[in-house]
Amino acid sequence: MPSFRAPRGTRDLLPDVRPGLSRLEGIARSLAGRYGYREIEIPMFEQTAVFERGIGEVTDVVEKELFRLAPRTEESESWALRPEATAGVVRAYIQHGMQTWPPPVKLALTGPMFRYDRPQAGRYRQFWQWDCEAIGDPGPAVDAEMIELGYRFYAESGLRDVQVLLNSIGDGACRPAYLEQLTGYFRGHEDDLPALERRRLETNPLRLLDSKDPAMADLIAAAPRIADCLCDACATHFAAVRAHLDALAVPYRIEPTLVRGLDYYSRTAFEYYRRGAAGQQQALGGGGRYDGLVELLGGRPTPGIGFALGLDRVLLALEETGAAPTHQAAPLAVIVGADPADTTGRLRIATLLRAEGLSVRAELSPRKLGRQLESAAREHAHFAVIVGDELAEGNVQLKDLEAGTQHLVPLEALAKDLARAAKSHHHG
Ligand code: HAM
Numbered sequence: 478m479p480s481f482r483a484p485r486g487t488r489d490l491l492p493d494v495r496p497g498l499s500r501l502e503g504i505a506r507s508l509a510g511r512y513g514y515r516e517i518e519i520p521m522f523e524q525t526a527v528f529e530r531g532i533g534e535v536t537d538v539v540e541k542e543l544f545r546l547a548p549r550t551e552e553s554e555s556w557a558l559r560p561e562a563t564a565g566v567v568r569a570y571i572q573h574g575m576q577t578w579p580p581p582v583k584l585a586l587t588g589p590m591f592r593y594d595r596p597q598a599g600r601y602r603q604f605w606q607w608d609c610e611a612i613g614d615p616g617p618a619v620d621a622e623m624i625e626l627g628y629r630f631y632a633e634s635g636l637r638d639v640q641v642l643l644n645s646i647g648d649g650a651c652r653p654a655y656l657e658q659l660t661g662y663f664r665g666h667e668d669d670l671p672a673l674e675r676r677r678l679e680t681n682p683l684r685l686l687d688s689k690d691p692a693m694a695d696l697i698a699a700a701p702r703i704a705d706c707l708c709d710a711c712a713t714h715f716a717a718v719r720a721h722l723d724a725l726a727v728p729y730r731i732e733p734t735l736v737r738g739l740d741y742y743s744r745t746a747f748e749y750y751r752r753g754a755a756g757q758q759q760a761l762g763g764g765g766r767y768d769g770l771v772e773l774l775g776g777r778p779t780p781g782i783g784f785a786l787g788l789d790r791v792l793l794a795l796e797e798t799g800a801a802p803t804h805q806a807a808p809l810a811v812i813v814g815a816d817p818a819d820t821t822g823r824l825r826i827a828t829l830l831r832a833e834g835l836s837v838r839a840e841l842s843p844r845k846l847g848r849q850l851e852s853a854a855r856e857h858a859h860f861a862v863i864v865g866d867e868l869a870e871g872n873v874q875l876k877d878l879e880a881g882t883q884h885l886v887p888l889e890a891l892a893k894d895l896a897r898a899a900k901s902h903h904h905g
Contacts, residue, residue, distance in 0.1 A: 485596055485602065486593075486594070486601050486603070487601060487602055488603075497801060497804070498605060500802065501634060501791060502587045502607070502788075504630060504633050505585070505630065506587075509585040509609065512609075512622070512626050514583040514584060514585035514609050514611075515583060515585070516585060517586050518586060519562065519566060519568075519569050519586065521589065522557060522559060523556065523559060523568065524555065525543070525555040525556060525557040528557055528564050530564075530773060530774060531563070531564030531567065531773065532561070532564055532739045532741065533681065533739060533740025533741070535680045535684060535740075536681070537687075537689070538560045538738060541593070541594075543560060544558035544560070544591045544592070544593050558591035559590055559591065560592045561590055561606070561785060562586060562588070562590065562608040562610075562785060563608065563767065563770070564741075564774070566586070567610075567767075567770050567771055567776070568774055570582060570584075570612055570771065570776065571771065571774055576613070576777055576779060580612070580613025580614060581612055581613040581619060582612045582613055583609070583610070583611045583612075584609070584610050584612070585607070585608065585609045586607075587605060587606065588606070588608075590604055590785075592604075599759055599789065605787070605788040606787060606788065607786045607788060608786075609623065609627075610783035611623060611781065611783065612779060612780075613779055613780065613781070614780060614781075615768070616717075616745065616782060617714050617715075617718040617721060618717075620718045620721070620745045620782055621722045621724075621725060621727070622721075623764065624641055624718075624727060624729070624747055624784075625722070625725050625727050627762055627764070627786055628641060628749070630786060631749065634791055634795065635800045635802075636791060636794055636800065637798070638752040638753075639749050639750070639752070640728065640730060640749070640751070641727060641728065641729035641730070641747055641748075642731075642735050642750060643718075643719070643729045643731055643732065643745075643747045644703070644731065644732050644734075644747070645703070645704065645707060645711055645712075645715035645718075645744050646703050646737070646742055646744065647703050647708070647743065648711055648743040648744055648768065650711070651707055651711055652706075652743075654706060655703050656682050658701045659682050659686075660678060660682045662701055666696055669696060670693075671688075671692055671693070673690075674690065674693060683740075684738070686734060686736045687738045698734065702733040702734070704733045715745070718745055719731075732748075737763060741767040741773070742765040742766065743766055743767065743768045743769060744766045745765050745766040746764075746765035746766075747763065748763035748764075749761040749786070751794055759790065761787060761794065762784055762790075764782070764783050764784025765784075766780065766781070766782040767781050767783070807856055807857040808837050808856070808858050809835055809836050809837060809860060809895060809898075809899050810837045810858055810859065810861065810862050810895055811837065811849070811853035811858045811860075812824075812826050812827045812839045812840060812861075812862045812864060813853060813862070813863055814846065815863065815866070816864075816865075817843040817845060817849075818843060820841050822864050823840060824839045826839070826862060826873065826888070829888075829891075829892065830892055830895065833892035835892060835896060837862075838856075850876070850878075853878060859877070859879055860875060860895065860898065861876040862874070862876075862895075863876055863883075867885060868888075871887055871888050871889070872885050872886065872887055872888065873885075873886060874886075875894065
């Protein structure tokens with residue numbers, strides 16, 4: 478017999494873990510509502526060109542990590558699983574004419590993303606993101622609003638000590654001169670560059686700054702900084718973003734080497750880290766402005782900004798800090814019976830209570846009543862509903878398993894009694 482396992486870099490989220498992700502999705506949904514982001518869903522795969530053009534062909538995400546789907550026939554389209562949501566959301570924005578909606582168009586989604594990366598702690602081949610995009614506002618106020626939104630998500634999740642790293646990476650006006658300077662600098666160290674970086678020096682020099690190769694760390698630290706090359710418009714924009722963040726009391730640190738790993742960014746770039754964990758390739762989330770992306774994918778020139786927060790990493794961090802909430806799975810009541818064979822009776826009462834919104838389990842095994850009660854107590858149910866001869870008069874016994882008390886309850890009052898008890902015991 479072959480024994481099958483989940484693919485490398487993926488995880489089964491078992492019932493003790495999945496509720497944690499659902500809780501984060503709930504917080505994300507609630508925040509999205511409060512901040513005016515509307516929910517959207519896009520396919521988990523797109524034409525490969527959406528990612529190649531949007532994210533950039535010479536990026537880790539596209540060159541090394543894209544999950545390409547094998548074409549089924551010679552002439553069929555080339556598809557890839559989404560490594561992130563921004564390119565797909567912008568593709569949808571253009572396709573559905575959202576540029577005619579009142580700007581900014583604010584869209585949000587949570588869902589799995591796929592990157593064929595080398596798996597390690599906090600780095601998976603399938604992982605979950607909360608992604609928010611505000612398309613049609615050039616900023617700078619919306620930049621700060623966006624950064625504050627991400628910051629608030631961590632606070633509401635229960636994660637303390639999250640820090641915002643912030644930078645501006647210039648725009649089409651000032652970046653070319655900077656890139657020339659950067660290329661000159663790295664050419665001067667060409668012999669020290671790993672093979673991939675040497676190749677990228679000619680095709681996409683900015684990517685050398687987010688290289689994960691440890692051999693690059695010192696070179697990156699000493700490289701010319703974009704912040705020193707910003708044009709007046711970018712410098713003014715950056716100063717205004719900072720002023721807005723100060724006004725909102727969002728703490729941040731300027732990180733001059735932060736350039737992000739995707740090509741579509743301009744001006745504002747930011748990442749969230751746990752304090753003390755910065756620089757370990759373990760960002761909790763990140764985002765930035767992408768004023769050229771809509772046009773790049775075939776739409777009219779439209780500014781945009783967004784972020785994606787890695788939910789797996791938030792779950793891990795909550796676990797590490799001991800702040801992960803536990804998830805109650807016990808039913809409020811178990812329906813047991815004096816006649817082990819009468820599964821119909823127990824199931825009917827369970828159905829009735831479930832229809833009233835209560836969480837109950839019907840004992841369906843033909844065990845003796847004593848055994849049924851034991852197993853109800855073992856799973857920490859608060860009550861047992863005992864179905865016996867009294868049912869002929871429309872009554873059942875309601876046993877409080879924690880208090881050890883028991884009394885007769887008419888069937889029509891059972892749901893209400895249990896609901897009241899559930900409320901006073903914070904159960905169910
Ligand atoms: P990103 O920095 O590539 O940005 O990913 C955002 C977050 O997703 C990361 O900070 C990390 O928490 C999480 N993440 C990325 N890769 C993995 C992985 N292999 N395993 C676990 N978690 C991971 C984006 O994706 C952009 N689309 C963000 C954005 C939206 N920019 C503008 N709008």
